[in-house]
Amino acid sequence: MRDVETRPKKYGWIVILALLLASLPLITAFSLLILSSFSTHMVTDLSPGSLHPTLENWINLFHGKIATTGGIRVNIWRIALNTLIVALGVSGVVTGISALAGYSLSRIDFKGRKSMMVLLLLLHAFPGVALIVGVYLLYRLTFPVNTTFVGLYSFVYVILARAALEIPMSTWLMKGFFDTIPWEFEWSGIIDGASRITVWRKIMLPLIKPGILAVALFSFLAGWQDIIYVRTFLIDPTLATFIEANIEAEYSHMPLIAAAGTFYLLPTIIFFVTAQQILLQGYSGGIKG
Amino acid sequence: MDRRKLRELSFFLSPMLLMVFLFYLIPLVMTVYISMTRMRNWNVERYLTDFVGLYNYHRLFYMFQHDPTFKAVIMTTIIFVGITLIINVFGGLALALATFFIDEKSASFYRLLWLLPRMSPIAVYSLVWYYFFHGSEIGTLNSFLMHLGLISQPIPWGQIVPWGAWSVIIFVNGLVGVSFGMVVFTSALNQIPKELVIAARVDGASSWQISRRILIPMMRWHLLYVLTWQFLSLLTTYPHLFLLVEWDLVNRDYGTTLALYVFNTAFGRGEQDQGLAAAAAVILSVIGIIGGFVTLKVLKFERMMKKPRGDF
Numbered sequence: 314m315r316d317v318e319t320r321p322k323k324y325g326w327i328v329i330l331a332l333l334l335a336s337l338p339l340i341t342a343f344s345l346l347i348l349s350s351f352s353t354h355m356v357t358d359l360s361p362g363s364l365h366p367t368l369e370n371w372i373n374l375f376h377g378k379i380a381t382t383g384g385i386r387v388n389i390w391r392i393a394l395n396t397l398i399v400a401l402g403v404s405g406v407v408t409g410i411s412a413l414a415g416y417s418l419s420r421i422d423f424k425g426r427k428s429m430m431v432l433l434l435l436l437h438a439f440p441g442v443a444l445i446v447g448v449y450l451l452y453r454l455t456f457p458v459n460t461t462f463v464g465l466y467s468f469v470y471v472i473l474a475r476a477a478l479e480i481p482m483s484t485w486l487m488k489g490f491f492d493t494i495p496w497e498f499e500w501s502g503i504i505d506g507a508s509r510i511t512v513w514r515k516i517m518l519p520l521i522k523p524g525i526l527a528v529a530l531f532s533f534l535a536g537w538q539d540i541i542y543v544r545t546f547l548i549d550p551t552l553a554t555f556i557e558a559n560i561e562a563e564y565s566h567m568p569l570i571a572a573a574g575t576f577y578l579l580p581t582i583i584f585f586v587t588a589q590q591i592l593l594q595g596y597s598g599g600i601k602g
Numbered sequence: 603m604d605r606r607k608l609r610e611l612s613f614f615l616s617p618m619l620l621m622v623f624l625f626y627l628i629p630l631v632m633t634v635y636i637s638m639t640r641m642r643n644w645n646v647e648r649y650l651t652d653f654v655g656l657y658n659y660h661r662l663f664y665m666f667q668h669d670p671t672f673k674a675v676i677m678t679t680i681i682f683v684g685i686t687l688i689i690n691v692f693g694g695l696a697l698a699l700a701t702f703f704i705d706e707k708s709a710s711f712y713r714l715l716w717l718l719p720r721m722s723p724i725a726v727y728s729l730v731w732y733y734f735f736h737g738s739e740i741g742t743l744n745s746f747l748m749h750l751g752l753i754s755q756p757i758p759w760g761q762i763v764p765w766g767a768w769s770v771i772i773f774v775n776g777l778v779g780v781s782f783g784m785v786v787f788t789s790a791l792n793q794i795p796k797e798l799v800i801a802a803r804v805d806g807a808s809s810w811q812i813s814r815r816i817l818i819p820m821m822r823w824h825l826l827y828v829l830t831w832q833f834l835s836l837l838t839t840y841p842h843l844f845l846l847v848e849w850d851l852v853n854r855d856y857g858t859t860l861a862l863y864v865f866n867t868a869f870g871r872g873e874q875d876q877g878l879a880a881a882a883a884v885i886l887s888v889i890g891i892i893g894g895f896v897t898l899k900v901l902k903f904e905r906m907m908k909k910p911r912g913d914f
Contacts, residue, residue: 325704332700332712342730357745410617417614427907435894436626440838443883446868447629453646477625509610538723541841545869553725560849574726581721585714593713
C-alpha cells in the first residue's frame with residue numbers, strides 16, 4: 314500500500330533526500346570498490362583525479378596473473394566454478410527438501426505437526442557456531458579413506474551442511490506459499506483417489522512456481538555468499554577464500570583484488586536488476602503464520 | 603493414522619527430518635561431548651576419548667574472572683549486541699516508514715539498496731569496508747578527512763581500543779541487520795487498512811503524527827518480533843565479523859564477540875582448543891534455546907498456527 318494522494322508533494326522530496334543522505338556511505342563504499350577495479354591505483358575518493366582508468370586488473374584476473382611480479386598463477390575460472398557448484402548445490406537441496414516438507418506442514422494434519430513447526434522456528438534461531446564444531450567432527454569421522462573421493466566428498470558435505478542452515482526458514486517460506494493456494498485445486502484430485510504425492514507433483518508444484526523460484530534464488534545467494542562453511546569444509550578454493558587469502562599476501566595488488574570482488578559480486582547485482590520483486594516479497598513471506 | 607497417510611507423510615517429511623538429525627541433532631550431541639574432552643588441534647585419534655568432565659567449563663569460568671583477553675571478548679559481546687540491536691530495530695523502522703511515505707519507484711530502489719549488504723557475498727562486503735576503514739591513506743574515510751583538512755595523519759580506526767574497534771564492527775553489522783527490520787515492518791505496514799491513513803490525512807494529520815499515533819502502535823507485535831529475533835541472531839552469528847578480525851582491520855580482542863571467539867578457538871590460526879570452544883558453544887546454545895523459547899511464548903506464535911484447511 315502507498316500513502317494516499319492528499320499529502321503535500323514537497324515533503325516526499327525531503328524524505329527522499331534524507332534517505333539518500335543515510336545511504337551515502339553504502340553507495341560510496343560499493344561504488345569505490347567497482348571503480349577501483351578499473352583503475353591502476355585504489356580510488357580512495359570520488360574526486361576525478363584519483364581514477365586512472367585501465368582494464369589491466371580484469372585482464373590479469375581472467376588470466377590468473379594475481380601477482381604484479383613473479384609467476385604466481387591461479388585458474389580463476391576453476392575457482393568461480395567451485396563457487397557456482399556450491400551455490401547451485403545448496404539451492405537444489407534446499408528447494409527440493411523445503412518444497413516437500415512445506416507442503417505437508419501446510420496441507421496435512423498429523424500428530425506433532427505443531428511441535429515440528431515450533432522446532433523449525435527454534436532451529437532457525439539456533440547458534441550456527443555451536444553446530445559447526447560438531448558438524449566438523451562428523452566430517453572428520455566420516456572422511457573417506459580412499460583419497461580419490463576426498464575432493465568430491467568435501468563438495469557434497471559442504472553443500473549438505475550449508476543447506477541444512479537454510480532449511481528451517483525455507484520450509485516456513487514454502488509453507489507460506491502453499492497456504493496461499495486455494496484448497497479446491499487439490500480437491501478434485503483427491504476425490505478421484507489420487508495420492509497426496511501425485512497431487513503434490515501434478516497439481517501443486519506447477520501452482521507454486523513463483524515460490525519455488527524465490528526459495529531457489531534465496532538459497533542460491535546463501536550458498537554463493539558463504540565464507541565460513543567453504544573455508545572450513547571445502548578443500549578446493551572458492552572466490553571467498555581466494556579473496557580472504559589474497560588480501561594479506563605480500564604480493565597482492567589491491568585493485569586486482571577489487572576486480573576479483575566485483576567479479577564475485579556480479580551474480581548478486583544481476584539478481585538485483587532482474588528479480589527485484591522476488592527479493593522484496595520473498596523475504597516477508599517467511600514470517601507470516 | 604492409516605498406513606497410506608503414514609507413507610505419504612514419510613515421503614514428504616523424511617528428507618527434512620534426516621537433515622535436521624544429521625546437521626543439528628548429531629552435531630549438538632557431539633559439541634556437548636567435545637566440551638568434555640581435552641580435544642585440541644583436531645587431533646581426533648588422540649583426544650576423542652580423553653574425557654575430562656567439566657574441566658573446560660571450569661577453565662572458561664576462570665578465564666572469565668582473570669583473563670583480560672576473555673574479559674574483552676565478553677565486554678565486546680555485550681556492547682556489540684546492545685548497540686547494534688538498537689540500530690537495527692530503529693533503523694529498520696525508520697527505513698520502513700520513510701519508504702512508506704514516498705512514491706513506489708523510489709521506495710523500491712531504497713529497499714533494494716538496503717538489502718545489498720545482506721545479499722552481497724560476505725567476502726566482498728568485508729572487502730568494501732576494509733578499504734573504507736583502512737588505517738593508511740588509501741582508506742576512504744582517512745582520505746576524505748585528510749582532504750577536508752580535519753586530520754593530518756591517517757588514523758587506524760579499528761585499532762583504537764575499545765571504541766574505535768567497537769564502532770567499526772557495530773557500523774558494518776548494523777547495516778546488515780537493518781534490512782531485516784525494514785522488510786518485516788514494510789510487510790506489516792502493507793497489512794494496515796488504508797482507510798486509517800486516509801481518514802487521518804483528511805483530518806490534516808502530518809506524516810509524523812500518522813506514524814506515531816497509528817502506524818507504530820499497530821506494529822507492536824512486529825517490533826517485539828524484530829527485537830527478540832535480532833537479539834538472538836546478533837548473539838550467535840559471526841560471519842560478518844570474521845574477516846574484519848582476520849584481516850586486522852579491527853583489534854583482535856575488541857573486535858571479537860563470543861560467537862567469533864568460539865569459531866576462532868576451534869578453527870583459527872595457531873593453537874586450536876576445541877574442548878574450550880565447544881564449552882563456550884554449549885553456553886551460547888543454552889542461551890539461544892532459552893531465548894528462543896521465551897520469544898515463542900512472548901510472541902504467541904502457537905496461536906498463529908492454524909489447522910490446515912480441508913484435511914481429512
